Amino acid sequence: MIRFVGAGPGASDLITVRGLKIIKEADVIIYAGSLVNKELLEYAGKECQIFNSAVMTLEEVIQVMVDSEEKGLDTVRLHTGDPCLYGAVREQMDILEQKNIPYESCPGVSSFCGAASVLNLEYTLPGVSQSVVITRVSGRTPVPDKESIESFAAHQATMVIFLSTGMLEELSKRLIEGGYQEDSPAAIVYKATWKDEKTFLCTVGSLAMTADENKISKTALIIIGDVLSRGRYERSQLYHPNFSTQFRKGVSE
Missing domain, CATH: 3.40.1010.10 (Tetrapyrrole methylase, N-terminal domain)
Known part of the structure; x- marks a missing residue:
């Protein structure tokens, strides 16, 4: 076996x-x-x-x-x-x-889950993003045209980008072409959950500079999206006192 x-x-x-x-x-x-x-x-x-x-x-x-x-x-x-x-x-x-x-x-715990734990991050904040796009930049091995960074960026969903740390200038350019702003929140997570892990909060426009300054060239995930800003989001309905579920009857105001 x-x-x-x-x-x-x-x-x-x-x-x-x-x-x-x-x-x-x-x-x-x-x-x-x-x-x-x-x-x-x-x-x-x-x-x-x-x-x-x-x-x-x-x-x-x-x-x-x-x-x-x-x-x-x-x-x-x-x-x-x-x-x-x-x-x-x-x-x-x-x-x-x-x-x-x-x-x-x-199955195992993916590094994109490990990165979220390191940042104490929820990828799917109500009212901010309810989808997570896991992708990578086309490099020595191609990515289908229908899965371009620009097309995914247009949705403004949370993005977790693998295998792309050595192409951050290109990544930033393509994210902005797809609809993100230069000051959109971003993060670099190096070796999530390892003893030598490092995390850097930055912006879409400063990804390459942040990686260069901290000598990060591989083994890192790039996270893009407004969930990183930890700003306003909607309360979860599941635990709202007025929300009924199979296990609990909601109390009307």
Whole structure:
């Protein structure tokens, strides 16, 4: 059995209980290089074989899985955050299906959740934003034209932008072309929940300058939106005394 496991956003104690149990029982672990906290590997058994996928191709990763399966070993593919976001897992799963090798997934806490916790931020403030756009800037690997930064920016929803720290001048330009202002609230969260995490509140127009001044060039999330301003927002109806739910009858004024 191949088990895809989300390692969480960084801190070793933010992996799920299920994920930790799977790691402890693994015979083979293939982990995603510097993106996964190596403290998690300390929970592996003494006989566990450990491979760093940062120096491997897809074909080499699959070969380790195939070899392990032939030996009747339990293999863990340990991805950062939750594998469903920028984890390149579908291509692995498709090959495993072609080879009739069983697999399953264990979700993890995504770094976009970790970033919110670091900032004590709610992405979906009533009356401000009720949607979160998770995306990235097109770089060495493309993004579909229909998912351009400009098109998403036009909605003025909360945006969480992955894998784009090295292209912040372009990102700012495209956000402004899409409808944001230069002084629209923004944040840079470096290595959320890791011991060396850093956060910087800034504006859309000052993203590149803020990153340069603080020597941030990778492993950071960019957050855009009015939820960062912590200004006016509407009270949640769910807990309003006049709002009835299945479990509580509202009291009219």
